[in-house]
Amino acid sequence: MEKTTFGPFKGHTDGILCLAYSPDGAFLATGSDDNMIRIWETSTGLQNGEVLKGHTSHIHAIDYSPDGQHLVSGSHDHSIRVWDTNTHQTIMGPLKCHNLVHSVKYSPDGAFIASGDHDGLKLWAAHTGNSVATYVHPRRINSVSFSPSGEHVATACRDRFIRIFTLNVSGLELSREISGHTSSVTSIQYSPDGSVIASASEDYTISLWNSHSGERIRDPLHHNGGHEWIWAIDISRIDSLASGAEDGIICIWDLQCEDTITKRLFGHDGRVRAVKFTPDSTRLVSGGDDETIRVWDVQSGASLQVWNPHDRPVVALSISSDGSRLASGSGPYGSYYSTTRVWDVNSYEAIGGPLQHDYSVLSVCLSPDGSKVLSGSDVGAVRLWDISRGEQDFIFKHEEPAKSVQFSLDGSRFLSASEGGRVCVWSASTRELHRTMHHGSSVGSAAFSPDGISIMSGTKKGDARLWDVSSGSLLLPQVECHAVHSCQN
Template structure:
């Protein structure tokens, strides 16, 4: 046995089990230290990572939940539903405090426009709408398309809205003028998800054609085309540092891609059915996913291991989000329920 291995084993023997538990108790949420130098310690990290527990259920929607987002304060949540409404919830109160009505069909997605007290939404009624949060009134219908608006996203710099349709096209909107400034024929099949990078310079699209693509916001040019999934790609999200993209698919897998090299870095197996959504935690070391297998899973990226499975609910989770401080998870379900885990 070489000195390096002997030294590693000696270190492990010196650290009591109790001490390891204390060190690692909050690892999943806040610790950014990587313990990859010892494989055995990686397994201990996973074993003693602090668990999320169900702390609240929110009831009020009358049909399936389609999207959920934390507001920046982490104390409120915005949701959309097949019941044609958008709701804002106070987590502590456990009830909706705003209800936005006006869409004529399913609302697929709703997002807060930061610092403007506005909400943007996309719907099966083929419209994108802007709403005033305070008055709960519709401000404007940006456009009525010929196809359903499957997804929208607002850039963090508050300059743009990007939308995607069931026909494979992507649209870029100027938020100030409320005008469409660019349209891209992005994929031959519907675009399930469209997302700005944190720096607002790039967009990633996820499509039913089994691929995802990276786009330059200013030029509208495709920069990278990521291939590997064996089914529709339902969601794609940037890492907090905009270096990586995580995606999930009907092929039951989650994959992480390196933007600069166009290479697949990780593939996560474990879900037994379609993976509906995936998100990075703020620390960039953990991801969370939800699936039609009725589970929510937390994963350690380095080891590709599941750190916790949140289950017990009889319906499938449709979408998830992580609070800005990484302490809380929100999940929306097909059976109209929204769950808060902390």
Template structure:
């Protein structure tokens, strides 16, 4: 195959304030998994840069859990559907699909023999179901709650027990199979967010919005004690997770801390302080082997250090929202990928290791629409917050170099000290981070722009399929050269790195390449996309062009042969390709609204 997926730089969990996030591990202790949008993300716990993404759900996925056998994963979505799929093969073959609930699935639990499945969440009067995984046959009824159920867990030893936790401030205790209601637990006075049995089945614990954790006997359901006295946390508790030996557990709270508890004494052994901002609220946690993980409201995944509670061992960063643009910069002998998302977040990825870093300080406040790197090694970005920002690639903080535009910028292109910003109804030329020219009285609506390497020519594509050429004279633009025509509304423009060609992409699914030295004569028309393409990028050697768009395909074209191409179907299965960048002539990076960055190796 002429292309091969080299790396998947996965998204973070998609978080919602006041809503717990289930993060779970596999029984062998190698992986952990969580959800973002319609994706289930499986990551290696030792090296979280190794990731796999399951993309077969039609609706947003809420929770995913491994079967104790490790061979299957059950995942539930916002419409009440549960899919059970294979983990041993790359294709993740679907085994069964059920609809146990009519509303959002909030939590899932398996029996230790991997035969039965309990599913809880929202619905019309029915908030839970327990059934055989291979037939869907019911093995009891989980009743007794008046509001949706947030959490469920099954005792992993016989005799089986099920505990549920609900927004009606009660927990339910069930015996079976077949599972039947035994009694209601009423210690909490606010929503109960999480319930978990200890691995040895001796106890189970409940945690709620009232900041309390209660410990119960795992077989009889009797109250044993409250952890931490009257209050375990000063804020609501969203998640708990037991140690493998069942002697301790961790709890994640909205008070921005994670606490490590000794179950025998009921006291906190360690308090992990995670920060002081709203985004530092802790909404999920997992104890997997020797790893203690927590998830912040920001989506960051924290590896906690028992010996240094104020500083995590490492923090996994990235995107939680759709990515709209992409670029690559080489520095310090390494290649770095920069990506910008709809929430204004910019992330830097090490292309070899997948290590992430986000700029700190005040950045964009809205969607990042376009980005590039200039010759001063600054990241140039434009955003729907009506600004163009210049940030040093060597640092880790946003700089104060921000230029306010008169209207919303759509694209940026840089060459030397010049930056071309195409805005709604306006073209702006910046030099040394200052506006030096703007054209307000245009008789066309500009869509995209590109500066020729060397900065001698600027090309601007409009909504009517025309490409306007301007010569750059010092600090101004002057119309020059022929008026070029594409087949439709321009969606992307780009000069080749050697400046010899201009590529134009339009909404009629055509890539047109012009030869600059021959008065911009048409070198070729390239056809192949099935839906509107939206992004293009030249390879560093100026011999290939990658295009991507709404058909979720990427096509790599040979500039010198219209019939020679590499077609990469379904690069991002759920969303269109929104950004492309080259690391070298054989390595292409793609991104999409699935919040994932992928790196591909090409063979011509």
């Protein structure tokens, strides 16, 4: 199928490190190496408003608030900022961290921002920017995930452990420590109903755990013989799990049946870096080192579409909440040129032109309405793009790579987290920095809670924190566990 493009539209001057859809899918946010965030309108591919400026180093993470009004970004400048997605101004921050911020996420309720850095996990009050809790980890935090209810946070650590924390008035309470992997745990995710936790590890396995008891539900899943690193996992709403590995093979698992691989998808030449189910669970989108994006029919395993939009490895994918739009970001880390693109999931046609960066995109996130996109790059740039205009509305530059960017679920705020140890929360409407939460080391990931009130963050050194977005204060004391690379609302 011939692709329709609008542009190209110039944007980032460095690589895109992260991207995030707004909750309504109308916007895609990208964070870049150029220290800026741009938001794009997914309907047109044009940049929305001004560039989000403020970070002084690479932006590694961005995330939208649940209402889509704010965007949080994390950067290598050791700070987190919260932006107003309408004004593109910083409304909170910089929230100072003690190390490079790798990930930021709003909690499902939007009350907290979670950030991950080299020190561990941090939790911020989303409305204040106050540091609520910190949990120092013995090793780097690779991934953090909020439970759908927002009551628990799970972390995946380089020390081979999974830790589950309960959020309460006294702080982050370590409720369970799960062992079983024999090497670094690289990725973690709750199932949509919160009953199961899936984890992937450098021991070449995927494990499924009862989120309440911590018991392994079944024997480890060995991806294609158990000799390949697993780079990406995603869980559908119908109890299927997709895994992408070093060998380029994607496996789809039936979580209700013991050790059952229902499909093996062949097509990628090289490692699969990202996999995402559409919200209706009928299709799977994948991206990899072969520079292609592929769409698969989950039931038949048939390849529905293949295209090469970036001329670079595809390292990040984000699907809007209504399933109509797909955002992709290219890299890999350290690349001197990369782009963010937005696609119509049904027609596979491009929405707008390539949003260009000079360095790797580490994270992307679409706004809830799909009109803007956040990006974070390995030179610390957090950018907010208006997709309809293909222009950036806002840019902020962390001093260090921006590992994670995310909109809150309501789209009112977004966050960014950097290797510099800062998680920043921004107003999505004003683009003003709302709050900056500071870690002691690099933040690997951060996420908003579903209500946008809090943020969970984690670091590579194993420090997990829960923050109040309004005050920037810690809602829970510092929690020590494992390195955080990813947080999820």
